[in-house]
Amino acid sequence: MRNAVxxxxxxxxxxxxxxxxxxxxxxxKKDMTELVVHVSGALPRSEELFALLRRHARGRATxxxxxxxxxxxxxxxxxxxxxxxxxxxxxxxxxxxxxFRPFAERWSGVEVNGLARWFDNNVFYRVPVFKGRPGSxxxxxRDYLFPEQLVGCRVKLILPEPFTMVALSERRVEVxxxxxxxxxxxxxxxxxxxxxxxxxxxxxxxxxxxxxxVSRRLGDREAEAVSESVRALREGTGTRVLLHTFFxxxxxxxxxxxxxxxxxxxFDATVTSAEEVLSTGLRxxxxxxxxxxxxxxxxxxxxxMGLLGRLVEAGFSRIHLTTTTDLDYVPPxxxxxxxxxxxxxxAAYSGRRR
Amino acid sequence: MSELFRTxxxxxxxxxxxxxxxxxxxxxxxxxxWGKLLRVEGHEELYNALRSGSITQEQLIDWASLYGxxxxxxxxxxxxxxxxxxxxxxxxxxxxxVENAVILGRVKVWDAETYRKxxxxxxxxxxxxxxxxxxxxxxxxxxxxxKVPVTGPYTLMDWSYDEFYIQRQAVSLGPLERRRRARExxxxxxxxxxxxxxxxxxxxxxxRRIQIDEPALTTKPDEVRLYVDAFNxxxxxxxxxxxxxxxxxxxxxxxPHIAEMKVHEFSIECANRDTLSPGLSEEMRKGYSxxxxxxxxxxxxxxxxxxTDVHTDFIxxxxxxxxxxxxxxxxxxxxAQVIACHDCGLRTRxxxxxxxxxxxxxxxxxxxxxxxxxx
Numbered sequence: 001m002r003n004a005v006x007x008x009x010x011x012x013x014x015x016x017x018x019x020x021x022x023x024x025x026x027x028x029k030k031d032m033t034e035l036v037v038h039v040s041g042a043l044p045r046s047e048e049l050f051a052l053l054r055r056h057a058r059g060r061a062t063x064x065x066x067x068x069x070x071x072x073x074x075x076x077x078x079x080x081x082x083x084x085x086x087x088x089x090x091x092x093x094x095x096x097x098x099x100f101r102p103f104a105e106r107w108s109g110v111e112v113n114g115l116a117r118w119f120d121n122n123v124f125y126r127v128p129v130f131k132g133r134p135g136s137x138x139x140x141x142r143d144y145l146f147p148e149q150l151v152g153c154r155v156k157l158i159l160p161e162p163f164t165m166v167a168l169s170e171r172r173v174e175v176x177x178x179x180x181x182x183x184x185x186x187x188x189x190x191x192x193x194x195x196x197x198x199x200x201x202x203x204x205x206x207x208x209x210x211x212x213x214v215s216r217r218l219g220d221r222e223a224e225a226v227s228e229s230v231r232a233l234r235e236g237t238g239t240r241v242l243l244h245t246f247f248x249x250x251x252x253x254x255x256x257x258x259x260x261x262x263x264x265x266x267f268d269a270t271v272t273s274a275e276e277v278l279s280t281g282l283r284x285x286x287x288x289x290x291x292x293x294x295x296x297x298x299x300x301x302x303x304x305m306g307l308l309g310r311l312v313e314a315g316f317s318r319i320h321l322t323t324t325t326d327l328d329y330v331p332p333x334x335x336x337x338x339x340x341x342x343x344x345x346x347a348a349y350s351g352r353r354r
Numbered sequence: 355m356s357e358l359f360r361t362x363x364x365x366x367x368x369x370x371x372x373x374x375x376x377x378x379x380x381x382x383x384x385x386x387x388w389g390k391l392l393r394v395e396g397h398e399e400l401y402n403a404l405r406s407g408s409i410t411q412e413q414l415i416d417w418a419s420l421y422g423x424x425x426x427x428x429x430x431x432x433x434x435x436x437x438x439x440x441x442x443x444x445x446x447x448x449x450x451x452v453e454n455a456v457i458l459g460r461v462k463v464w465d466a467e468t469y470r471k472x473x474x475x476x477x478x479x480x481x482x483x484x485x486x487x488x489x490x491x492x493x494x495x496x497x498x499x500x501k502v503p504v505t506g507p508y509t510l511m512d513w514s515y516d517e518f519y520i521q522r523q524a525v526s527l528g529p530l531e532r533r534r535r536a537r538e539x540x541x542x543x544x545x546x547x548x549x550x551x552x553x554x555x556x557x558x559x560x561x562r563r564i565q566i567d568e569p570a571l572t573t574k575p576d577e578v579r580l581y582v583d584a585f586n587x588x589x590x591x592x593x594x595x596x597x598x599x600x601x602x603x604x605x606x607x608x609x610p611h612i613a614e615m616k617v618h619e620f621s622i623e624c625a626n627r628d629t630l631s632p633g634l635s636e637e638m639r640k641g642y643s644x645x646x647x648x649x650x651x652x653x654x655x656x657x658x659x660x661x662t663d664v665h666t667d668f669i670x671x672x673x674x675x676x677x678x679x680x681x682x683x684x685x686x687x688x689x690a691q692v693i694a695c696h697d698c699g700l701r702t703r704x705x706x707x708x709x710x711x712x713x714x715x716x717x718x719x720x721x722x723x724x725x726x727x728x729x
Contacts, residue, residue, distance in 0.1 A: 044461070053466035097465045115464055115602075120574045122513050124464035249530070271529050296458055296473040296515035306525075330515075331459025331471070 041326030043092035098125035138194035147199035161210035178225030185229035189236025274310035289324030301348030366699030367437030429712030501563035507544035512570035575607035623697035660697030675718020
């Protein structure tokens with residue numbers, strides 16, 4: 001039986017019929033399951049780019065020098081994703097020091113402060129400080145990404161989940177955190193709209209990186225703020241939203257995640273079992289952080305077949321195969337191998353199901 | 355040695371200025387300037403060697419180490435080392451000497467700051483000593499008591515990838531339990547095969563004060579209990595005074611477990627969180643509130659709260675250092691439990707700034723002592 005229904009067309013691209021994704025389709029127990037592949041965060045900088053950034057911080061290189069070098073590296077990563085046949089292409093975000101920095105540096109009413117640990121990692125971010133209600137004239141994504149490299153691609157934009165950003169910030173303004181998160185969501189939506197309008201990039205999906213929402217059990221009001229932010233992004237951009245969780249088990253959000261309003265929810269398979277996913281009530285579409293961004297060991301397809309099989313059997317119609325989070329926890333050569341592993345996992349699964 | 359408010363360094367200094375500027379005309383002048391100031395014996399020899407370019411890398415590092423020792427001594431510290439002049443970076447210095455640890459490349463810590471990260475690909479074992487020769491050199495030159503800093507096993511584990519131990523765990527355990535067991539096994543193997551051999555060699559060579567550096571310790575708070583047990587195993591039967599240095603952390607995560615730790619001193623960072631105004635009020639000394647936890651949990655070990663901030667060029671007035679020490683003594687209810695030191699190593703400061711910070715540390719401790727001697 002042939003389960004993969006894609007056809008190779010003359011220019012080498014694959015078409016799946018629904019016009020949304022170039023996918024591999026598989027017959028699950030109940031329905032046909034599509035596998036789509038993309039990366040879920042920043043990709044690593046080279047040693048040379050790190051050195052140039054340090055020189056820039058000391059005033060010995062210009063920002064244009066940095067942008068020039070980053071543009072070249074970025075181009076290599078975009079090309080690599082295309083070569084691997086990824087369904088959505090993401091900018092490698094080489095100019096982003098952390099998830100919040102471009103917005104914290106550029107939005108009015110927000111500044112950056114000292115360093116804080118990024119969850120349970122030996123990685124630190126600069127704490128955004130909300131000194132007033134945030135505002136923006138736009139242009140942040142244009143300036144911190146390389147849109148010219150994304151034109152003609154089906155693109156996933158990766159943004160901070162608004163409640164995560166607010167929760168990890170310092171607030172010197174009298175405002176409810178949930179309310180502030182929704183304001184952040186609206187500003188992000190504005191940035192996306194302006195980015196699309198100015199650059200002509202075709203954004204098919206917006207990913208909200210949301211580690212905070214699973215780092216502990218949120219209260220009802222907090223969960224509602226997450227959902228409202230998702231809705232604001234969805235309505236404000238007219239784009240599908242992936243709420244991507246990582247570092248902590250999805251079960252921490254089991255009582256609300258299915259009602260978050262996201263088109264897709266992502267989870268970190270290094271800390272979440274298939275049973276935990278199924279117990280959340282999520283169905284339809286799911287994103288699996290199946291390649292561990294924080295480990296140098298490259299996953300073999302046979303190691304993840306069991307998990308994929310369980311999700312297919314459970315009837316998910318579309319499974320996104322992705323990294324647990326940013327891949328800049330590993331050096332570039334490991335990141336490349338990890339991206340190749342995503343392709344291999346898809347290939348192995350589709351081959352096995354035939 | 356001072357009985358109250360003993361003064362000690364924490365570890366690193368930036369590279370000796372003459373070594374940093376090697377190859378430039380200023381290099382020899384730096385050697386001369388600092389040699390005179392620190393009263394380094396034979397510094398003219400270094401000056402001439404730098405001027406003529408007739409110095410080997412090995413000689414240069416020995417000189418840097420000697421200058422580091424004299425730096426602390428000239429400032430008046432009671433306990434000294436060499437400013438880690440032989441080390442590239444605390445993690446890499448040790449991990450590069452561990453069998454089955456393979457350095458894969460540079461990864462981000464924040465912004466453009468990075469470190470070279472290794473993968474554990476088998477049972478780790480110490481291939482060659484990382485600190486022994488360095489300690490022997492310092493011991494042969496130092497005129498004050500010596501404390502040798504050693505990177506701890508938890509930080510080695512947490513800052514490395516694990517490609518080996520996780521694979522030994524059954525998939526049926528589930529992802530979290532697999533990881534927990536893998537990390538426990540790795541930590542104990544690092545203790546047994548890497549750190550204990552290093553500590554034993556140091557103790558056998560005469561080291562009587564050893565500082566275990568664990569900046570990663572609170573990264574995963576649910577592993578503090580595991581670490582306390584591993585630490586106690588690590589120091590078992592070793593005749594030395596052990597200091598545990600943990601910096602830039604949420605110290606509340608250490609409690610209650612660290613009360614059971616067989617450690618003699620805790621070195622923590624506080625000045626970075628404090629105000630710059632002298633005084634003994636809780637408001638002025640908010641950076642030291644964590645010391646209440648030490649008292650609440652009846653921690654018997656001495657505490658070395660940082661009284662100078664190593665991430666700023668601001669030179670703390672001696673009166674501010676004094677008040678921080680007095681406040682710490684008040685919270686712990688025992689001045690004899692307080693040691694005077696910096697928040698962390700002074701690696702990020704220029705030598706000029708670092709030297710001034712050392713001097714105010716010594717002056718501030720002296721002022722604090724006066725409060726108890728009545729003079």
